[in-house]
Amino acid sequence: MANTSQNLSPFASFMARLNVAAEVLNLEQRFLDILSMPEKTHIVSLPVKMDDGSVKVYEGYRVIHSTVMGPSKGGIRYADYVDLDEVKALAAWMTLKCAVVGLPYGGAKGGITINPKGMSVGELERITRAYTRALKDVFGVDTDIPAPDMNTSKREMAWIANEYSRIKGAIIPGVITGKPLELGGSKGRTQATGFGVMVSCMLALKKLGIDPKQETVTCAVHGFGNVGSWAAKLMAEQGLKIVAIGDHTGAYYDENGLDIPAAFEYAAANKSLAGFTGGKAFTNEELLALEVDVLSPSALENCITLKNAKDIKARIIVEGANGPVAAEADAILNEKGIFIVPDVLANAGGVTVSYLEWCQNRFGYYYSEEEVLKMTVPMLENAFERVYEAHKKHNTPMRIAAYIVAVERLSIGITMQGEY
Numbered sequence: 001m002a003n004t005s006q007n008l009s010p011f012a013s014f015m016a017r018l019n020v021a022a023e024v025l026n027l028e029q030r031f032l033d034i035l036s037m038p039e040k041t042h043i044v045s046l047p048v049k050m051d052d053g054s055v056k057v058y059e060g061y062r063v064i065h066s067t068v069m070g071p072s073k074g075g076i077r078y079a080d081y082v083d084l085d086e087v088k089a090l091a092a093w094m095t096l097k098c099a100v101v102g103l104p105y106g107g108a109k110g111g112i113t114i115n116p117k118g119m120s121v122g123e124l125e126r127i128t129r130a131y132t133r134a135l136k137d138v139f140g141v142d143t144d145i146p147a148p149d150m151n152t153s154k155r156e157m158a159w160i161a162n163e164y165s166r167i168k169g170a171i172i173p174g175v176i177t178g179k180p181l182e183l184g185g186s187k188g189r190t191q192a193t194g195f196g197v198m199v200s201c202m203l204a205l206k207k208l209g210i211d212p213k214q215e216t217v218t219c220a221v222h223g224f225g226n227v228g229s230w231a232a233k234l235m236a237e238q239g240l241k242i243v244a245i246g247d248h249t250g251a252y253y254d255e256n257g258l259d260i261p262a263a264f265e266y267a268a269a270n271k272s273l274a275g276f277t278g279g280k281a282f283t284n285e286e287l288l289a290l291e292v293d294v295l296s297p298s299a300l301e302n303c304i305t306l307k308n309a310k311d312i313k314a315r316i317i318v319e320g321a322n323g324p325v326a327a328e329a330d331a332i333l334n335e336k337g338i339f340i341v342p343d344v345l346a347n348a349g350g351v352t353v354s355y356l357e358w359c360q361n362r363f364g365y366y367y368s369e370e371e372v373l374k375m376t377v378p379m380l381e382n383a384f385e386r387v388y389e390a391h392k393k394h395n396t397p398m399r400i401a402a403y404i405v406a407v408e409r410l411s412i413g414i415t416m417q418g419e420y
C-alpha cells in the first residue's frame with residue numbers, strides 16, 4: 001500500500017470515518033462493533049512451481065467483511081505491497097459500496113503479495129489456480145464472488161472460473177465477475193468503473209451548478225490503468241478538458257487539453273504512459289496540486305495525505321481509486337470546501353456491472369451493452385442522490401454521508417436478521 005508512517009493505514013482510515021458516521025447517527029454500539037471487524041479472514045499459502053523448476057511459496061488473502069446484505073463481493077489484487085490491513089480495508093469499503101448502491105451483496109476483497117510484472121504468464125496462471133484451490137470452499141455463486149482489481153483482469157478471472165468449475169465438476173460462471181465476454185462476461189464491464197467515475201463527475205458538476213456546455217471544465221486524472229484511462233476517455237467525450245494525466249511512470253500536462261484517445265491507445269499498447277509525447281512531462285505531485293475543476297485520483301490508496309493536502313486546489317475530487325485520501329487529510333480538504341465524491345460512490349460502477357454480469361450468468365440471458373449501461377446509470381444516479389440527500393440532511397461531507405447511507409442500510413439488515 002502507498003503508506004508512510006505519518007498516515008493512517010487504510011483500515012484505520014476506514015475506522016476513522018466509520019466512527020464519525022456512527023457519531024452523527026448516534027449509532028448503537030453493536031452495529032459499530034459488527035462493522036468494525038471482518039466476518040472471516042482467510043490467509044492461505046500458495047506453493048507455486050516457477051519456470052526455472054524451483055518452488056516459491058506466496059501468501060494470499062481473502063477477507064469477508066460482511067454478508068449481511070447478501071453474498072460477499074469484491075475483487076482480487078496482485079501487488080508486492082498487498083498486506084492484510086489493506087485487504088481488510090478494501091473488503092470493508094466493498095460492504096459500504098454495495099450498500100450505497102443497494103446491491104444484494106456484502107463486501108470482500110482478496111489479494112496476493114506478488115510482483116506480477118516480474119512473473120511469466122505461466123507462473124501467474126499457476127499462482128491464480130493455486131489461490132482458487134486454496135479458497136474453493138470460500139468462493140461460491142451464493143457465498144463469495146470475486147472480481148478483478150489492481151493487476152488482475154479478465155484473463156485471471158477466466159482462470160479462476162475454469163479452476164473452480166473443474167473442482168466442482170460443473171460450469172459455474174457466476175462464481176466470479178469480470179470474465180471475458182466469450183466466457184460469460186458482461187458487455188460494458190471493462191469500462192464500468194471508469195464509466196461510473198464519469199457519471200459521478202457529471203452529477204457532481206450539476207449539483208454545483210457547473211455546466212460543461214457553457215463553461216470549460218478542466219480535469220486532472222491521477223492513475224491511467226483500467227479506471228483512470230476509461231474515466232479520462234469518457235470525461236473527455238462529455239466535453240471536459242483533461243489537462244493532465246499520470247501513472248506510476250510519470251505525468252503529462254497540456255493547458256489546452258491532452259489528446260485523450262491518443263493517450264488511451266498509447267497506454268494500452270505500451271502498458272504504461274512512459275514515453276508518451278502528447279504533453280509536457282511533469283510530476284504526479286504537480287498533477288495533484290493543479291488548479292483544476294476536477295481532480296480524479298484513480299490510482300492507489302493514500303495519494304492525498306497530510307503532506308500534500310494543503311496543496312490541493314481542485315474544486316471537486318472524484319475518487320476513482322479506493323481510499324486515495326488518507327483520513328487525516330479529510331479535515332484539510334473539507335476546510336478548503338472541496339466537494340469530494342468518495343470512492344464507495346464514485347467507483348461503484350464496476351461492482352454495479354459485476355452485479356449485472358452475475359444476474360446474466362444466473363438466468364443465462366445476455367444483455368447488449370446499451371441495455372447494461374441503461375440499467376447501470378439509474379442505479380448510480382439513485383446512489384448519488386441518496387448520498388447527496390444525507391450530505392444535506394446531516395450537514396456532513398459527502399464521504400461521511402456515503403458511510404451514513406451504507407451504515408443505515410446495514411443496521412436495518414442486521415436488526416432484521418434477528419437474535420445473535
Ligand code: GLU
Pocket residue numbers: 073074075076145146147148149150177322347348350351352354
Ligand atoms: N475491484 C472493483 C472494486 O473495487 C470491482 C469489484 C467487483 O466488481 O466485485 O470496486
